[in-house]
Amino acid sequence: MxxxxxxxxxxxxxxxxxxxxxxxxxxxxxxxxxxxxxxxxxxRGVIRRTTIDVDPAAVGKGVLAYVMIEAAAWMGGPETGEALRALPWVEEAHIVAGSPSLLAKVRAKTTSELQQALKGIFDIDGVTGTQTIVVLETFFQRPVDV
Amino acid sequence: MxxxxxxxxxxxxxxxxxxxxxxxxxxxxxxxxxxxxxxxxxxRGVIRRTTIDVDPAAVGKGVLAYVMIEAAAWMGGPETGEALRALPWVEEAHIVAGSPSLLAKVRAKTTSELQQALKGIFDIDGVTGTQTIVVLETFFQRPVDV
DNA sequence: GATCTTGCCGAATCAAATACATACGTGGCT
DNA sequence: AGCCACGTATGTATTTGATTCGGCAAGATC
Incomplete structure (x- = not known):
């Protein structure tokens, strides 16, 4: 390297x-x-894959939000990841330090679809609450600095 | 389409x-x-570009955090975007609804580098405070659902 | 019905990826 | 010093795939 x-x-x-x-x-x-x-x-896995960057707006996904998820107990197990992965709107899911203990990046076509995604998150076992941060505008987004 | x-x-x-x-x-x-x-x-711009997905850990960037930025006044102008873009650790920057009014995704090699990044953010004119959410583990990360 | 436009196909051409045989430099070993 | 062994580079085939092109069919327009 x-x-x-x-x-x-x-x-x-x-x-x-x-x-x-x-x-x-x-x-x-x-x-x-x-x-x-x-x-x-x-x-060596430094390059994970070759991919295309699709403009979310061009495929109708105009709504972006970050959802902080409050959990009753420790939800760091793989089931949690799978449950979130099953929701097509969730693009990223992380375990974070502190409370809330999970963070998800959610992209939807409309706010009502966002609501549907939030419902999906709420329905995951162990989730006791969510706090949603809606993105109004994205300044930029770029690859990892190497 | x-x-x-x-x-x-x-x-x-x-x-x-x-x-x-x-x-x-x-x-x-x-x-x-x-x-x-x-x-x-x-x-048509639906495909923005063809790119590679680099494993951040493989290039030493082991620390990921989301930083919520509190602003004194409206910081939605392009200067704000440029100021954040000038910090190499900032991978994404968004204007969000509510207070805090900005959200940045920050990736650093170490926590002390993260600290350096936070200092850089704090030094931007108009920033009055930050709240950092440190990611402990990433469940997954995937492209836009099309 | 004539004409345009759009999207598809198969073939030909051209560019680039990949495989190969060979050289070069460096560190370890005798 | 001399001699591997290894990792990495080079230049050159060879193969693969991207790109271009002419022709054709299915609507849409007038």
């Missing part, structure tokens, strides 16, 4: 369709060497 | 390296037709 690898990662985060030849040039390596490094980064 | 487009999006979110021929087969189209649809999705 040297500076070259970091540059490759940053470059691929910007545009994963960049040809290896061009990548190599940017870091002073041959295309084949760049390819080999990227292959290893994938192998 | 029909069912086929949505399937293509979902498939590309899973793996953007899938050949068009395979994509086409999955939706009952030729490779060329699938290619044309994806090209248009890009053109």
């Amino acid at each position: 040297d500076e070259i690898d970091r540059t490759l990662l940053a470059r691929l985060q910007q545009d994963a369709t960049t040809p290896y030849a061009a990548l190599g040039q940017e870091v002073g390596l041959s295309g084949a060497a760049a390819h080999e490094r990227v292959r290893k980064l994938r192998e | 029909d069912e086929i487009d949505r399937t293509l999006l979902a498939r590309l979110q899973q793996d953007a390296t899938t050949p068009y021929a395979a994509l086409g087969q999955e939706v009952g189209l030729s490779g060329a037709a699938a290619h044309e649809r994806v090209r248009k999705l890009r053109e």
Whole structure:
């Protein structure tokens, strides 16, 4: 994991369709060497996958909210994760320090769909309350700084 | 934006390296037709970009926190966004309803780096306070549901 | 009914990914 | 010093897939 690898990662985060030849040039390596490094980064799991960034608004998901979830007891077990994963609106779910003890990122088409998502969360066993923070506007969103 | 487009999006979110021929087969189209649809999705901005998903832990960023930011006055202007963007630890920044009025997703290598990030946020003009929610464990994180 | 537009197909072409054989440099060992 | 062994780079095939293109069919428009 040297500076070259970091540059490759940053470059691929910007545009994963960049040809290896061009990548190599940017870091002073041959295309084949760049390819080999990227292959290893994938192998080691540094690069989890190649994906596309879909504009949520373009697919109708105009409502974003963070939901802080209050739990009766410790809800750090995998069942909790699965229960949240079963709700298609939940994009992220974390265990957090303090009370509330869970945090979920929820994206919905409308506020009434958001309400439906909240109901889904409330119905999970052990959930005693939620507090929702509605996002009005997103300044920016960017990949991990490498 | 029909069912086929949505399937293509979902498939590309899973793996953007899938050949068009395979994509086409999955939706009952030729490779060329699938290619044309994806090209248009890009053109229309539904697909923002092709990128890689980097494991934050693999690049040392082991600490994740959400920071709720209290502001003296309305801080919805672009300067606020720029000020937050200037902090490399801030991955997302949103304007939210209520007080606190801003929310930032912060990723750092260590807690002391997190502290440094918080200092950076505090130093932004108009910020009167912050409340930090530290993530202990991430259940999951997945792309927009299409 | 003539014409346009849109979306699809299959084939041809072209670019890039991948595999391969080979060199180079570095550290450890005799 | 001389000699591996290993990891990494290079340049060159070879293969794979992206991209382009002409043609065709199904509506929509007038």
